[in-house]
Amino acid sequence: MRHVLLDADGVLQSLPGGWLAAVEPFLGDGSAEFLEQSWADELPALRGEGDFLVELDRAVQRRGLDLDVETFYAAVWNAIEVSPETVGLVHRLRDAGYGVHLATNQERYRAAYMRGPLGYDDLFDVSCYSCDLGAVKPEAAYFARALRLVGAPAGDAVLVDDNLANVEGARAAGLAAVHWDLTQGMTALRSSLAELGVRVDGPGD
CATH class of the missing domain: 3.40.50.1000 (HAD superfamily/HAD-like)
Incomplete structure (x- = not known):
């Protein structure tokens, strides 16, 4: 070997504190559901297909949030x-x-x-x-x-x-x-x- x-x-x-704790300050209620969906949306990007930031932005907009997706991504996924x-x-x-x-x-x-x-x-x-x-x-x-x-x-x-x-x-x-x-x-x-x-x-x- x-x-x-x-x-x-x-x-x-x-991820210090875990994924949910990282997301909640941005999303509040429904953070757990959002994470589950984001992980499903991420699968094509994990294979090198598509653009996860685009999918993440769509998910944020579906919730009607005024949130800069790049800032959100950096604060969570890169923490x-x-x-x-x-x-x-x-x-x-x-x-x-x-x-x-x-x-x-x-x-x-x-x-x-x-x-x-x-x-x-x-x-x-x-x-x-x-x-x-x-x-x-x-x-x-x-x-x-x-x-x-x-x-x-x-x-x-x-x-x-x-x-x-x-x-x-x-x-x-x-x-x-x-x-x-x-x-x-x-x-x-x-x-x-x-x-x-x-x-x-x-x-x-």
Whole structure:
């Protein structure tokens, strides 16, 4: 096992307070319903099709809100808190000779923010954004294209993801996979990786 693929949201990064808390100051009542619909509207953009900001603007206008959609988007979707513990693990894995790659479902605006201002292009060996691959986790096509980009066979890679469906999809595609999120702590993740032969020393939780 020489390659580790890390999910973004829930594994590498989080939204402080959660999505609902981020949206409510802008939308008030009905925020939960709005979020559910926005995630459905986002799916084509996650595949690299269409424009999520256009869809978001339409959703805002349907509610009759006087809201600048770019300001709204930046305040919510880009309000990302990066986990220093996961970043530290990435560095230790790379120092130990493992290939460490980002494997995430994102539309192109958030992907650009993660690549640039958050510095993920420098952090990872390879970044596998769904909007670039034209497929989303947990689809088999996503994993096939990600592995092609990484240049590794499925049997030489492990995915760490907080979404069980993605974990099961990875395993069905021949990868090893760990179901983990930030709330479980770094010691638990290192232990799960060690069981798969990926061993790295470092601080705990």
